[in-house]
Structures are given as structure tokens and as C-alpha cells.
Amino acid sequence: MKNDLSLSRRELLLSTLLSGTAALTMTLPGVSRAASSQAAGTINLADIGVGNPGGNWSKYTAQSNWDVNLIAIGNAPSAVMNKLLAGGGRKTYDLINIVGGMLPPLVNNHLIEPIDTSKIPNWSKDSYISSYLSKGSPGYDFIAYQNTIYSVPTVLQGDAFAYLPEKTGKLSSYGALFDPKWKGYTALEDNYTTAGQKTAMYLKHHNLASINDPANMTPAEIKQVVDFLIKKKKEGQFRTLWSSFQQAVNLMTSKEVYVIDCWEPMVFAAKDKGVDWVYADPEEGYLLWAMAANLVKKPGVSAAERKAAYELLNFMLGGWYGAKITLLRGYMTNPHAVEYAKAHPNEFSAKEAQKIERITKDVKSKFDQGGSWQQRWPKHIDAYQQQWERFKAA
Amino acid sequence: MAIKRIAGKIGGRAALLAPLAFIVVFLIAPLAFAFVMSFWKRVGFQVRPGFSLKAYASFIHGPQHVILYHSLWMAAAATLVSLVIAYAAAYLAAFRLRRSATRVILFMFAAPFFINYIIRDFAWTDLLGRNGPVNEALQWVGLIHEPLSWLMYSDFSVMLGLVASYMPFMVFPIWLALVGIDQRLVEAATMLGARPWKAFVMVTLPLSMPGVFAAVIFGFVGSFGADAVATVMGGTGYQLAGNTISSAMNILNYPLAAAISSVVVLSLLVLMGVWYAVFDIRTFLGRLVR
Numbered sequence: 001m002k003n004d005l006s007l008s009r010r011e012l013l014l015s016t017l018l019s020g021t022a023a024l025t026m027t028l029p030g031v032s033r034a035a036s037s038q039a040a041g042t043i044n045l046a047d048i049g050v051g052n053p054g055g056n057w058s059k060y061t062a063q064s065n066w067d068v069n070l071i072a073i074g075n076a077p078s079a080v081m082n083k084l085l086a087g088g089g090r091k092t093y094d095l096i097n098i099v100g101g102m103l104p105p106l107v108n109n110h111l112i113e114p115i116d117t118s119k120i121p122n123w124s125k126d127s128y129i130s131s132y133l134s135k136g137s138p139g140y141d142f143i144a145y146q147n148t149i150y151s152v153p154t155v156l157q158g159d160a161f162a163y164l165p166e167k168t169g170k171l172s173s174y175g176a177l178f179d180p181k182w183k184g185y186t187a188l189e190d191n192y193t194t195a196g197q198k199t200a201m202y203l204k205h206h207n208l209a210s211i212n213d214p215a216n217m218t219p220a221e222i223k224q225v226v227d228f229l230i231k232k233k234k235e236g237q238f239r240t241l242w243s244s245f246q247q248a249v250n251l252m253t254s255k256e257v258y259v260i261d262c263w264e265p266m267v268f269a270a271k272d273k274g275v276d277w278v279y280a281d282p283e284e285g286y287l288l289w290a291m292a293a294n295l296v297k298k299p300g301v302s303a304a305e306r307k308a309a310y311e312l313l314n315f316m317l318g319g320w321y322g323a324k325i326t327l328l329r330g331y332m333t334n335p336h337a338v339e340y341a342k343a344h345p346n347e348f349s350a351k352e353a354q355k356i357e358r359i360t361k362d363v364k365s366k367f368d369q370g371g372s373w374q375q376r377w378p379k380h381i382d383a384y385q386q387q388w389e390r391f392k393a394a
Numbered sequence: 395m396a397i398k399r400i401a402g403k404i405g406g407r408a409a410l411l412a413p414l415a416f417i418v419v420f421l422i423a424p425l426a427f428a429f430v431m432s433f434w435k436r437v438g439f440q441v442r443p444g445f446s447l448k449a450y451a452s453f454i455h456g457p458q459h460v461i462l463y464h465s466l467w468m469a470a471a472a473t474l475v476s477l478v479i480a481y482a483a484a485y486l487a488a489f490r491l492r493r494s495a496t497r498v499i500l501f502m503f504a505a506p507f508f509i510n511y512i513i514r515d516f517a518w519t520d521l522l523g524r525n526g527p528v529n530e531a532l533q534w535v536g537l538i539h540e541p542l543s544w545l546m547y548s549d550f551s552v553m554l555g556l557v558a559s560y561m562p563f564m565v566f567p568i569w570l571a572l573v574g575i576d577q578r579l580v581e582a583a584t585m586l587g588a589r590p591w592k593a594f595v596m597v598t599l600p601l602s603m604p605g606v607f608a609a610v611i612f613g614f615v616g617s618f619g620a621d622a623v624a625t626v627m628g629g630t631g632y633q634l635a636g637n638t639i640s641s642a643m644n645i646l647n648y649p650l651a652a653a654i655s656s657v658v659v660l661s662l663l664v665l666m667g668v669w670y671a672v673f674d675i676r677t678f679l680g681r682l683v684r
Contacts, residue, residue: 078644081439109439184543190631238630240547247626250516254523256546385645386456389638392631393457393464 039067043094043308046083048075050155050291050331051097051316053324060315066308077102077376084111084296093296094309097154097316100292101193101376103145112294115149119310122317127335128156132367133290138215142290142373151292154316155331158286158366159194159374162267162277167258173283174202176259178232185258187251188229190241192222192388193376195261198287200225201372205284215375219383226387230394241392245269252277265330285371291331323348326356332363425659432652441648449653458638458654465635466661469617472553476561476613477606484568484605500569503562515555515626522546522554547629555623560616564609571605572598607669615662 039061045051045068057068071093073083080098083089089096090111106112117123133139133153143151163171168182177186177199188195200214200221209224211217217225232238239257242248245266251257252270260266270277293313295306315321319340322333327341327348338360341353348356378384435444453459483503487496506514522528524541532538544550575598583593621636633641635658642651 076644078646081646085439105439188630190625233630240629241631243625246516247519250519254520254525256519256523256525381645382647385641385647386452389457389461389633389641392633392637393460394631 040065041305041308042067042069043305043312044069044071044092045095045097045312046071046073046089046093046296047097048073048099050329051293051325052328053321054328056324059320060312063315064308064311066311068312073098075099077105081105081109081111085109090296090298092298094298094301094305095293095312096296097291097293099374099376100142100151100153100290101374103141103143103150103292104379105377106294107145107150110297112150113297115152115295115313116310117149119307120152120314120317122314122334122336123152125336126317128332128367129153132156132288138373139288139290142288143292151290151294152313152317153290154293154321155291155325155329155333156288156367157264157290157331157363158288158369158371159198159263160280160282160286160366161198161259161261162252162264162270162279163260164252164255164258164275165278166276167255170278171259171280174198174261175206176280177261178202178228178237179259180235180237182259183235183237184239185256186237186260187239187248187257188241188261189248190243190392192384193374193378194287195241196222196225196384196388197372197374198261198284199229201284201287203228214372216378217380217384219380219387222380222384222387226391229391233391233394249273268330281366281369285369286366287374288367288371289374320344320347323353323356326359327352330359332360332367428652429656429659432649432656434649434652436647436649439646446649449647449649452650453653453657458642458650461633461638462635462654462657462661464633465618468549468552468556468634469614472556472560472617473610473613475553476557476564476617477610479557480561480564480609480613481568481602481606484565484572487565487569488572500566503565506558506562511559512622512626514559515622518551518555518558518627519546522551546627547632551627552623552632555627556617556620559620559623560613563612563616567605567608567612568602569605571602571608575601607672611665611669614665618658618662 043066047070049072052070055070057070061067073079073089073096075098080096080102084093084096084106096112123129129143133143135144135147143149143153161171161174161177163176167185168176176182177188179186197214200209200211200217203209203225204211204214209221209228211221211224240251242251242260242262245263248260248262248266249269252260252262252266253273253275255275264279267277267279293316295309295313298305317334317336319334319336322337323341325331325333326337338353338357341348341356345353431441432449433445433447434441435446435448436442483499487499491499520526522545524543524546526546528545529538529541532542533540579601580593580597583597584590588596618634619636620634621640624632624634624637635654639651639654639658642648642654
């Protein structure tokens, strides 16, 4: 949940890179004109930065004869809703690729369309969908609403927390965030759908609170979570709440905190700066999430345009795209990514293929261990917001 | 000639109407719209015109009003601290420094505005962190034996951030007011036996008050609406009024965001009303300007 400082979730790595690349590509007259003169049309893909394969859509264009115009958008649920409801996004975008977990508001406001999976050949070949997001599994709600599929999972990841082993030794429970041993040396994300849900997972796992589903708590349940957090806050447990990628990385690299609720790419960033943070494997499970590509309910969309959008969805579940995104962002994508990278040494070096395989293996183990799927727009969101404000004001 | 005069008058009025229309369209109308929307009803993800006090009830019964009081207190305290520093700097620049030095000093107060305010706030976190250079220097000289945690992510750091951000804005109106004071009045007080300190209290200070109050408005309004300082430099969930408006926007609760904004604007209007009642803005430069 973010305000303007709100370099929010997963805008992280590359909002800047994304906008720069997109803007540059679109503003170079020679480039855009040359490309569009050959293509049948352009698919407008709104994306938070994670789904950009380095600005290179040539393989998709070669297959479909359509171009992709990538438009950078913010990832905060309110930003997505505002763009689609009031910002003219529905008239512009064909696809919107965002962190999922917010289907109810998107569907109930008639902003997106159901997905016809028979038009996506790679769908049935994607064992991650059948393993982690199939009907009856908790992940199903991430791509479906009221038994209808609305989202194509393009990226999968499990979030936890990170620690500085030189100070803490090995840690394996979210309880470390609340352990008096690290009083004043822990930090949480300023976000009730991440920090709030992880706290609920911890409390539920250890029978410290009566919570049915950490992903969708009742007002009384979220109140219990916030009461616990307020108690810890008053004891001086938390150094601060962070709300941007850079802020969290600064806390980590300056060793201002030893335990932090964060995203895995922040650990990579800290390691790049020479500080050896470790992303934990928590006994309570991971906060699971996926990037969800949705078909925007665009007025007056043509059949050809829709067909091209489906082809793009299929492309995003393909090997090259998956390998590229895993390499660039460090997230698992689809089962074809590793095979593709290994089979195409002219496109991915052996080192890159190994990296893609390692990342995929790591994230797969997270999904095998399981956890709770992130709910970005819980049923009682007003209660969440009021309670989180209470925590912050306490 | 008569036609020319009439045309001139019409032209003059039109020239006056243009800025007035600008203020109405771009400043007053959005505020009025926000005020009206604060009474609208929230239906699902939409807002519908109507009359409901629900947003104000949420504000009064929720944590937001506590944040508002806290914001008022922090903004007032930061403004007071800034005023003391800004007045001293402006006084030095107006009366004690050579003209060339004054230019340098005034330029230095303008320089921070060349840097993005978020980057400025991030720089403080590096400087004042437990492992930052300030703590290291204090330990090195032996003043402390372990890092001071309260230098960062505390009331102190938020206060520092607010003062550093808005104090430079306050130097200029005070300096303008001071240089506009007729120095013969100060000399007359001295010749009548007043000591320098008394001449300052009895003559300079009262005559500089319009500039002081303008500076107070700049400092207070800036501090009151600041959100980046609290987010980057505040402790766990440190919030000022600007942050709580953003939080309401994040769940598309526009009536609540509009209600908080309206209360904030009303608070500031009260202050502006006091300024209007007490000081004549035309004396801003120390003398009455028609």
C-alpha cells in the first residue's frame, strides 16, 4: 500500500528502467514508425515493471505480426483501480499485468474479462498452473473468481523475511521479527497485505490468535493482529516501517536492522553491495503471490486485437519470455523457461541458464512448502485500513 | 479619447479578472469540490452524490484525528524552531554581513531546493543512522560509547527533517521585511538612549512582524502537509496529516480523504484568518504599499 513515496511493491526493480526503455522506444521516430509500419497493430500492455523482457518483443512480433506497447503503471491496488476506473486505462489497455490477489474489485467493476484458456495453448502445458493454481487449491483464487478464470499467472514467487546471519545466526520463523532479542533492530513493510498477513500467519501457526484465514481476515481477526503489533511497537520492537525498495535496501546495507520483512530482490541488492543478508525459509510458510495478466474489458475492441492479445498471453507463458523474466527479475515464471534457456546457448549463456535453473528450483521449493496466498484486496479492506492506521498512530 | 479610456478601463479589469479566474478555477473550485465530496456516499468502489457524515464520523472515531493533532503539534514546534534559526540568519544577512557575503548566504539557503526532497531525506538516514558518520564521529571523540538510536526514526529526526526542509523558505520573507525597515527609526531609538537590544525589541522586531508571520505561514503549511519526511525519517508508522490522506486514497475512500483534507484546509484557513486580522499584508516590506 503506497503513497507517492510509494515506490510500491514490485515497481521495485525497474519502474525507472521500464519507463525509460518504453519511452525511449516509443519516442524514437525511426524505431516506432519502422516497427508499426510492418505490424498489423499494437497491443497495449500495462505493466508494473516486472513483465518487461528488456523491451524486446521481437519474438512475439515475429509470431503474431503485432507490436507491443508497454505502458508503466503503479502496482498499488488503488493505482490500478484508479487507472482503470477513472484514468482512461480501460479505453487504452488490452492487457494489464499486475500482482494478482485483487480479482473481486476488478471483476465487480467490470474492468476485466474472463480468460478463454482454450485460446492459450501453453496454458494446458503449464504444470505450475495445474500444481499450484488448480481448482480446489488455495492458489486458484489468485487467478479465478466465482469459478471463472480471469488471470494468466506470468510470474510466481513466495515472500518471507530476511536476516543478517553475522548478527543473528540462522533464523527460520517470522517470530524473529517480534523476538525481544532483536528489539529495535527489526523492520516491517508498511503494508497490511504483506506485513499484516505474515504476522497473521505467525500468530495462527503458533496458536497465538484465533485466525481462520490469514489471507482474508474478519474485522475481529485483523484487530487481534494489530493489537499484537501495537504491543510490540510499544515495547520498541520495530525500528521503522519501510515503504519503498530503496528504503528497505538502505536499512539492510547500513545494518540499521538485523531482521526485516521484505522481498527477495532486496536481498540480492544488499548482497550486490557486499552485505550478506539471507532470505529466510520460514516454518510458517511463504506469502505466495503471482503476477496476473488480465484481459481488459476494452470498449470496441476488434476480434483481431483480441486474438493478438491472446497470442501475447500465450507468448508470456512460453520458454523464451519465461527465461528472460527469470533472468532479469529473479522470479519463477513457467516450466518451459529452464528447458528453453538450456536448449538455446546462443540466446542464454550456460551461466545464465544455470542461474535460471537455480532461481526456478528455489522458488519451486517455496511453493512445494506452501504458505498463504497474498490477498491484495481483502473482503474487509476498510477494517484493515483503519486497523493499520491504528497501528501506525499508536 | 473617451473610447480609449473606456477600453483601457475594460482592459484593466480584464487583466485583474484573469488571475482571479485562475484562482477560482484552479484553487478554490477543487477545494470546494473536495469539501462537497466529503459528504458523498461511498457505494462499492464508486462515490455517489448525497449527504452523509460518515466520512467525518470515521475521521473523529478513527485514528486519523489523533494523527491530525500530532501533525498540528509537530508543525507548530518545527515552525517555532525554524523561526528562531531563520530570523537569526535573516538578521545577520540584513545587518551584519557585507553585501557580497549576504548574496552567498542567501544563495546557500536556496541551494537545498535544487535537490529532490526525497533524496535529501534519504541522505539524512545515511548521516544519522546507528552506523552513520554522525554516530561514528561522536563515538570517535568519546562523547558516547554506543550509537544513539534516537538520532534517526524518532520525533527528533522528523523535527530535524521538517526544519531542514522548510526553514530555508522562512529566511527570505524575514530578510525582505528586515531590509525594508527604515534604519533612521532604529537610530532615533538609539539616540534617545535605547540600548541595542531594546532598540531591536522595541523597533526592529515589531516592524519585521509581517515578514515573520509570512515566514510562519510558509513554514507551518509546509510542515503540516509534509509526508515524505515522516515516511523516510519517522519511526514505526510515523504519520503526519498528508500520510493519512494518502492511506484513505489507497482504498479508494475518497469521501474520507476529502473529509481529512477539508479539516486540514479549515485549520489552515483559521490561521490565515488570524494573519489577515492582525497584520496588513501591504506592510510586508516594512512600509505601507498602496
